[in-house]
Amino acid sequence: xSAPTWLSSVFVAMMxxxxxxxxxxxxxxxRTRRPAEVDSDVVxxxxxxxxxxxxxxxxxxxxxxxxxxxxxxGVAWFGWAALRSAAEPAGAEPAGAALAGHGWRCPQPxxxxxECGAMVYMLLAVPKxxxxxGTSGSGLSVVALGLAAFMVGYVMWLGDRFTAVSSCARTLxxxxxMACKMAMGVTMAYLLVLML
Amino acid sequence: MSESLVVAxxxxxxxxxxxxxxxxxKLQLALGALWLLDGLLQYQPAMFSKAFPxxxxxxxxxxxxxxxxPITWSASFIGHHLTISNGAFxxxxxxxxxxxxxxxxxxxxxxxxxxxxxxxxxxxEGLGGVLTGSASPLLGAPGAVLLxxxxxxxxxxxxxxxxxxxxAGRAVGASVARVSWAVLWGTMAVLAALPGSVRTLHSGIAxxxxxxxxxxxxxxxxxxxxxxxxxxVFAVLMVxxxxxxxxxxxxxxxxxxxxxxxxxxxxxxxxxxxxMLTGGSTDPDSGPLLVLLALAxxxxxx
Numbered sequence: 429x430s431a432p433t434w435l436s437s438v439f440v441a442m443m444x445x446x447x448x449x450x451x452x453x454x455x456x457x458x459r460t461r462r463p464a465e466v467d468s469d470v471v472x473x474x475x476x477x478x479x480x481x482x483x484x485x486x487x488x489x490x491x492x493x494x495x496x497x498x499x500x501x502g503v504a505w506f507g508w509a510a511l512r513s514a515a516e517p518a519g520a521e522p523a524g525a526a527l528a529g530h531g532w533r534c535p536q537p538x539x540x541x542x543e544c545g546a547m548v549y550m551l552l553a554v555p556k557x558x559x560x561x562g563t564s565g566s567g568l569s570v571v572a573l574g575l576a577a578f579m580v581g582y583v584m585w586l587g588d589r590f591t592a593v594s595s596c597a598r599t600l601x602x603x604x605x606m607a608c609k610m611a612m613g614v615t616m617a618y619l620l621v622l623m624l
Numbered sequence: 625m626s627e628s629l630v631v632a633x634x635x636x637x638x639x640x641x642x643x644x645x646x647x648x649x650k651l652q653l654a655l656g657a658l659w660l661l662d663g664l665l666q667y668q669p670a671m672f673s674k675a676f677p678x679x680x681x682x683x684x685x686x687x688x689x690x691x692x693x694p695i696t697w698s699a700s701f702i703g704h705h706l707t708i709s710n711g712a713f714x715x716x717x718x719x720x721x722x723x724x725x726x727x728x729x730x731x732x733x734x735x736x737x738x739x740x741x742x743x744x745x746x747x748x749e750g751l752g753g754v755l756t757g758s759a760s761p762l763l764g765a766p767g768a769v770l771l772x773x774x775x776x777x778x779x780x781x782x783x784x785x786x787x788x789x790x791x792a793g794r795a796v797g798a799s800v801a802r803v804s805w806a807v808l809w810g811t812m813a814v815l816a817a818l819p820g821s822v823r824t825l826h827s828g829i830a831x832x833x834x835x836x837x838x839x840x841x842x843x844x845x846x847x848x849x850x851x852x853x854x855x856x857v858f859a860v861l862m863v864x865x866x867x868x869x870x871x872x873x874x875x876x877x878x879x880x881x882x883x884x885x886x887x888x889x890x891x892x893x894x895x896x897x898x899x900m901l902t903g904g905s906t907d908p909d910s911g912p913l914l915v916l917l918a919l920a921x922x923x924x925x926x
Binding site: 569610 | 664722901
């Protein structure tokens with residue numbers, strides 16, 4: 429059983445929109461020499477394109493294995509960033525500045541680490557996108573549920589800070605960026621729910 | 625990756641984002657997360673099949689005719705307009721979740737969630753089966769979606785009683801909140817003690833094993849044997865919980881709230897996580913909501 433085409437199309441439109449926005453933000457930030465979360469924007473461009481292909485098979489650009497390697501790289505990058513930020517002395521990063529954006533690295537690597545991990549998981553668990561995504565009744569469904577729950581929680585956490593973010597952000601279009609993160613989280617949670 | 629995007633002065637510190645998140649806000653966000661998850665579960669392909677209206681129609685069984693007739697009618701209507709109905713239901717729940725996430729829309733979203741939850745409680749859950757005489761709190765009675773409505777009221781962002789020692793009392797007043805708790809758990813105790821509920825408990829729990837991962841199916845199968853003779857014990861336990869928010873001792877209340885959380889976890893396991901791992905569930909069932917409800921009564925320092 430597969431998802432209705434119109435529903436997949438809505439999510440695809442969202443993902444391609446996110447990929448387009450993040451690409452545009454990277455270009456504009458580079459030209460205007462403004463700070464940007466380069467690593468998270470790049471990974472969201474890739475995720476947007478990859479998830480579009482997972483939702484509608486004819487939009488697949490690369491084989492799943494190749495995408496999995498790409499996102500495994502993302503896991504390594506954000507894993508290293510998470511370790512680095514954990515090793516920073518307490519107080520080095522102002523509490524709550526996480527979403528503000530202050531350089532070329534995303535100040536919140538853990539959600540992106542899990543996003544990349546979820547992509548690797550979905551790509552390896554679903555060799556043929558759009559066909560038989562379910563893993564119900566297997567141990568894999570527990571992993572999918574856990575990751576979906578995390579994504580939902582992350583979306584709520586972002587939404588709670590949505591109003592406050594623009595006043596202290598230095599990155600371009602911080603609210604649009606946050607909305608893109610929320611769209612990415614919702615879509616990823618949807619894909620994971622399809623695996624239940 | 626180029627570092628040319630860094631502003632002059634390198635990794636300049638941005639002003640701190642000051643977002644206060646107290647216990648009530650955390651519980652609101654958890655409630656919103658459950659709505660969002662519900663919406664995403666409702667988008668599952670199985671919900672766009674005839675299985676969904678059939679599932680709704682089943683909730684009419686055992687209910688009095690005035691309750692059952694609208695359920696049957698709505699299930700039939702949904703069956704005839706399946707794609708648009710289910711798409712709309714799922715989207716509404718996603719929007720409720722997101723509405724609670726955004727601080728500016730939390731009030732309208734909570735208000736809308738009460739209306740929606742009560743509608744679903746009737747037309748989707750058959751009033752949680754409370755009128756059938758066989759609904760067990762261990763299997764979700766009085767209906768998970770009713771708990772969404774109760775929580776939305778108790779977590780309403782107002783300060784009617786600022787002196788309340790627990791979150792649920794701040795919006796509606798400590799007395800009303802305590803009475804709500806006592807009525808809810810008292811009702812659950814009555815439902816647990818009903819002969820029909822006790823009689824069907826074994827088969828009800830065993831049925832939860834269908835389609836679950838092996839370990840959870842094993843757990844539910846064994847729980848059916850272990851727990852079914854204890855229906856009355858659970859009823860007594862729920863009476864204790866119902867009275868548990870009245871003692872003046874903070875320590876005693878915390879003990880009861882802790883007991884409630886433990887019972888809610890047991891209930892969620894018995895419910896097989898609401899069947900979410902089977903690919904055909906619309907919600908996580910009552911377990912997580914009972915946990916949220918209990919936490920809303922956790923005594924907090926003034």
